[in-house]
Amino acid sequence: MNKERYNIRMAGIGGQGVVTASHILSNGMVIMGGESTLVPFFGSEKRLAPVESYVRIANGKIYEIGEIIYPNLIMIFHPQVITHGKSYTMPFYSGLKPNGVVLINSETPIHLVADEERELMERNAKVYYLPATQLSREIADTDLATNMAMVGAVSAIMGIPDLPSLEQSVKERFLGKGFVVSGGTAALDNVIERKFAKKEQLLKKNMEVIVAAYNFAVEHGWAKVKEKVQV
Amino acid sequence: MSMDNLKISPALEKYMTKEYRDLVERGPYGKQKKVSEMGTFKEIIEEHPMCAGCAMTLFIRLTMIGLPNPEHTILVGTAGCGRLALSQTSIPFIYGNYGDTNAVASGLKRGLEMRFPEQPKDVVVMAGDGGLADIGFSTVLHSWFRKEKFTTIMLDNEVYGNTGGQESGMTQRGAILKMAPKGKKYEKMDMLGLAKTANVPYIVRMTVTNPTRVASVVRKAVLIAREIGPTFIQAYTSCNIEYAIPTPKVIDDAKSLEAERYGFQEFISDEAKAFLESIEPKKAKATKSTEA
Amino acid sequence: MSEGAGVEVKSTSAGAGVVKDSETSEAAGQKVVTPEYMFFEAPRERAFITGSEAAKEAIRRANVDVAISYPITPQSETMQQVGALWAEGYVKEYYRGEEEIGVMSAIAGSSRAGARSLTATAGPGLMRGMEVVASWPGGRMPIVLLIMCRVINAPLSIQPDNAELAYLINTGNIVFHAENQQDFFDYTLKAFIISERPEVTLPVAVAVDGFFVTHARGYVMMPSKDIKLPPRDPYHEAVPVMDNENPPARLSRDAPIQKSNFISYHVHASWQQEVWAAVERSRKYIDMYMGGLVEIVNPDADTIVIASGSAVSQSREAVRQAEEDLGERIGLIKVRSLRPFPTKELREACKNAKRIIVPEFNCVGWLYRDVAAALYGHSKAEIIPGPRVFGGISLPTEMILQYIFPDKKFIF
Numbered sequence: 001m002n003k004e005r006y007n008i009r010m011a012g013i014g015g016q017g018v019v020t021a022s023h024i025l026s027n028g029m030v031i032m033g034g035e036s037t038l039v040p041f042f043g044s045e046k047r048l049a050p051v052e053s054y055v056r057i058a059n060g061k062i063y064e065i066g067e068i069i070y071p072n073l074i075m076i077f078h079p080q081v082i083t084h085g086k087s088y089t090m091p092f093y094s095g096l097k098p099n100g101v102v103l104i105n106s107e108t109p110i111h112l113v114a115d116e117e118r119e120l121m122e123r124n125a126k127v128y129y130l131p132a133t134q135l136s137r138e139i140a141d142t143d144l145a146t147n148m149a150m151v152g153a154v155s156a157i158m159g160i161p162d163l164p165s166l167e168q169s170v171k172e173r174f175l176g177k178g179f180v181v182s183g184g185t186a187a188l189d190n191v192i193e194r195k196f197a198k199k200e201q202l203l204k205k206n207m208e209v210i211v212a213a214y215n216f217a218v219e220h221g222w223a224k225v226k227e228k229v230q231v
Numbered sequence: 232m233s234m235d236n237l238k239i240s241p242a243l244e245k246y247m248t249k250e251y252r253d254l255v256e257r258g259p260y261g262k263q264k265k266v267s268e269m270g271t272f273k274e275i276i277e278e279h280p281m282c283a284g285c286a287m288t289l290f291i292r293l294t295m296i297g298l299p300n301p302e303h304t305i306l307v308g309t310a311g312c313g314r315l316a317l318s319q320t321s322i323p324f325i326y327g328n329y330g331d332t333n334a335v336a337s338g339l340k341r342g343l344e345m346r347f348p349e350q351p352k353d354v355v356v357m358a359g360d361g362g363l364a365d366i367g368f369s370t371v372l373h374s375w376f377r378k379e380k381f382t383t384i385m386l387d388n389e390v391y392g393n394t395g396g397q398e399s400g401m402t403q404r405g406a407i408l409k410m411a412p413k414g415k416k417y418e419k420m421d422m423l424g425l426a427k428t429a430n431v432p433y434i435v436r437m438t439v440t441n442p443t444r445v446a447s448v449v450r451k452a453v454l455i456a457r458e459i460g461p462t463f464i465q466a467y468t469s470c471n472i473e474y475a476i477p478t479p480k481v482i483d484d485a486k487s488l489e490a491e492r493y494g495f496q497e498f499i500s501d502e503a504k505a506f507l508e509s510i511e512p513k514k515a516k517a518t519k520s521t522e523a
Numbered sequence: 524m525s526e527g528a529g530v531e532v533k534s535t536s537a538g539a540g541v542v543k544d545s546e547t548s549e550a551a552g553q554k555v556v557t558p559e560y561m562f563f564e565a566p567r568e569r570a571f572i573t574g575s576e577a578a579k580e581a582i583r584r585a586n587v588d589v590a591i592s593y594p595i596t597p598q599s600e601t602m603q604q605v606g607a608l609w610a611e612g613y614v615k616e617y618y619r620g621e622e623e624i625g626v627m628s629a630i631a632g633s634s635r636a637g638a639r640s641l642t643a644t645a646g647p648g649l650m651r652g653m654e655v656v657a658s659w660p661g662g663r664m665p666i667v668l669l670i671m672c673r674v675i676n677a678p679l680s681i682q683p684d685n686a687e688l689a690y691l692i693n694t695g696n697i698v699f700h701a702e703n704q705q706d707f708f709d710y711t712l713k714a715f716i717i718s719e720r721p722e723v724t725l726p727v728a729v730a731v732d733g734f735f736v737t738h739a740r741g742y743v744m745m746p747s748k749d750i751k752l753p754p755r756d757p758y759h760e761a762v763p764v765m766d767n768e769n770p771p772a773r774l775s776r777d778a779p780i781q782k783s784n785f786i787s788y789h790v791h792a793s794w795q796q797e798v799w800a801a802v803e804r805s806r807k808y809i810d811m812y813m814g815g816l817v818e819i820v821n822p823d824a825d826t827i828v829i830a831s832g833s834a835v836s837q838s839r840e841a842v843r844q845a846e847e848d849l850g851e852r853i854g855l856i857k858v859r860s861l862r863p864f865p866t867k868e869l870r871e872a873c874k875n876a877k878r879i880i881v882p883e884f885n886c887v888g889w890l891y892r893d894v895a896a897a898l899y900g901h902s903k904a905e906i907i908p909g910p911r912v913f914g915g916i917s918l919p920t921e922m923i924l925q926y927i928f929p930d931k932k933f934i935f
Contacts, residue, residue: 038739065837066917338591
């Protein structure tokens with residue numbers, strides 16, 4: 001297997017599950033047999049405050065630590081990260097490596113100023129708009145699975161971690177033991193759990209959202225794989 | 232165990248100094264000495280580099296007689312005049328950093344309690360008004376709030392004596408000293424009131440005028456600290472240099488301050504009183520509670 | 524001084540403060556093993572845990588008597604978990620102190636009492652407690668201090684930056700700098716044993732760069748939690764403990780030097796020379812237990828990167844990319860021990876080097892100064908200060924590559 005190695009920067013706003021998404025992606029890579037490191041970066045745990053998280057995933061050894069300054073993939077969980085500057089990293093694509101990918105949760109393309117368009121073009125950046133919150137609402141009847149849609153699309157775009165590993169990771173996240181979570185995140189988990197009444201139901205809905213986003217990426221030709229999958 | 236450690240190995244006896252042999256044979260270890268017996272036993276402190284006529288030295292000397300178990304006592308001090316004498320005592324003395332006494336004592340006492348659950352080890356902090364009320368204020372108050380089981384004795388000379396006469400938090404309002412050239416603008420800190428607020432079970436204000444009482448108060452404070460919680464003695468130990476008190480008048484000064492504003496006060500909690508009565512029924516009865 | 528996010532561990536068992544019988548008996552059932560067995564022979568299992576959890580697991584196995592805590596980001600994670608260990612019976616005494624001067628002093632008290640003592644701090648907390656920390660070596664106190672490095676200078680932030688070590692390495696404390704979660708586990712455990720050796724009897728600080736290691740997960744190979752190190756033996760150390768069980772009775776261990784005179788100068792000089800000699804004597808145990816003061820990769824390379832802590836991880840990746848993508852072999856020296864400093868090891872390893880690069884996570888370049896001083900007159904290599912990052916940002920691999928290959932372009 002060739003060396004596959006991605007540095008991912010995730011930006012969103014507090015309460016969207018950005019850090020949770022990074023844990024799921026990171027742990028999914030480990031479950032798949034690779035390595036991953038993860039650094040959450042949040043000034044203080046405030047709802048609607050900017051949140052960033054950094055994940056390295058690879059099928060080989062990872063040495064580096066710390067936040068990712070030059071990412072291959074940038075995930076924007078909320079349009080306001082770009083439109084309102086709710087971000088620790090401005091502009092949102094700063095440091096993007098040549099030929100890198102920007103995955104933005106938005107139903108429609110976001111208007112960028114001319115300089116931004118030019119700089120993205122100079123880097124040969126691929127900018128993908130995924131209606132992650134919309135998918136979450138349609139399938140799970142909640143906004144809170146937005147993060148699931150985002151990781152589902154990444155699995156398709158990057159090829160790692162694969163869907164079975166992601167599924168296992170989601171299972172461990174909600175049913176497993178000893179996860180490092182913040183107090184705020186634990187409270188949100190409870191909200192989600194109440195909403196779905198049963199954890200099994202929660203897992204199923206999460207996986208449906210993940211698969212829908214995965215297929216969305218395949219349909220739009222962002223993915224390395226060409227085949228859509230069934231839940 | 233400590234008593235055994237003190238004893239001189241027979242083979243080494245002839246090499247030991249007279250000083251040390253006196254300590255073992257005629258020291259206060261393992262027996263409670265009285266102030267009235269001074270001169271008949273080897274005291275824990277004899278030499279010191281303090282100024283002639285210093286009231287603080289007398290107070291420290293009396294304190295050492297009051298210690299119920301000097302062979303199991305560790306002293307903790309900090310920068311200031313007092314440590315010059317304390318480091319000359321024949322019991323372990325810890326001289327740490329500025330204002331750290333009550334924190335060091337907290338860790339020390341807990342460590343000793345953990346290592347010696349059957350043998351009480353007494354920890355006694357002795358430091359100046361600057362060391363305890365100014366730079367060490369935080370560690371003093373927190374040790375009280377945490378109910379740390381050791382005694383804090385403030386040698387209150389109302390001035391930074393060791394550094395050459397600067398105003399301290401315990402200086403009287405109006406006193407003209409270095410760093411207060413126009414006279415101190417604020418009141419003397421009410422450490423006794425703060426000790427009460429922190430529910431310290433035994434609080435005493437005193438001077439050196441009654442030597443027997445000094446030893447008796449120290450003894451009670453150490454015993455209560457062992458079982459009940461933190462104890463606090465605030466003692467006026469004048470600085471005859473910075474306050475220009477003629478050496479022969481040092482005790483007169485203490486007497487007049489006692490009459491004016493530094494009278495003997497003893498506060499003892501019901502729990503502490505009951506404890507004292509349980510170990511020394513007669514003595515405790517004589518204790519007069521004169522809470523202000 | 525505790526701002527910012529605290530990430531808490533959601534435990535499957537009851538939280539801190541609730542002692543379950545099963546947990547108590549689990550702690551009581553720990554078997555004492557030799558340090559050698561603990562470090563080298565005991566079977567280990569792999570865990571994927573944060574640096575804070577790695578520290579906790581080391582402390583669980585370290586037979587700690589007294590631990591005193593004070594919260595500060597990013598250290599709080601560790602010491603609150605040590606509190607949980609106390610609740611479970613793995614640590615005998617524990618409390619939350621008033622602030623760092625109080626904590627560093629109290630831990631000095633418990634060490635003097637003969638108890639195996641631990642605390643941890645970060646950045647501003649270390650600076651606040653520094654007056655006390657700097658006095659520990661002179662007091663010959665075995666203590667383990669964990670340091671989760673963070674910004675100390677203004678504008679203040681909670682992010683990792685290790686400028687705080689600049690003075691610490693000149694205090695007589697032994698100082699290790701852990702690269703990752705595994706190091707943090709191993710160095711912490713080994714620090715207790717090295718600290719308490721009779722010919723050492725010194726505090727050992729184990730520093731790690733905050734967040735990058737403390738809040739990130741990594742693989743850690745750990746022996747079973749059923750075993751623990753032997754307890755501290757305070758009667759086999761360089762100075763008597765203050766427990767009144769040591770003759771003679773007059774024992775002012777922390778002798779204040781009364782006044783300035785020639786005797787006091789002599790006392791101070793000989794005492795500090797002995798402290799630094801004891802620092803040097805710890806080498807034997809660092810070699811024995813930690814595999815040496817340095818780790819060397821590609822020793823024959825013309826260009827060598829010398830780094831400690833998280834900068835080593837970044838350099839490893841730069842070295843890998845240089846070899847795999849650019850076909851160039853670059854040397855790497857990881858400095859595990861900042862004090863004692865690996866002077867002779869560096870002189871030997873760098874004798875044929877042409878260029879030396881010293882990447883650091885601070886603005887003062889304390890490692891560069893030490894490297895330059897050690898190699899002066901012993902190497903013809905050009906010693907390049909940097910690259911350096913300030914304020915706690917990670918050091919991108921691209922920056923290191925740019926210093927290694929000045930003629931190529933890595934950063935846009």
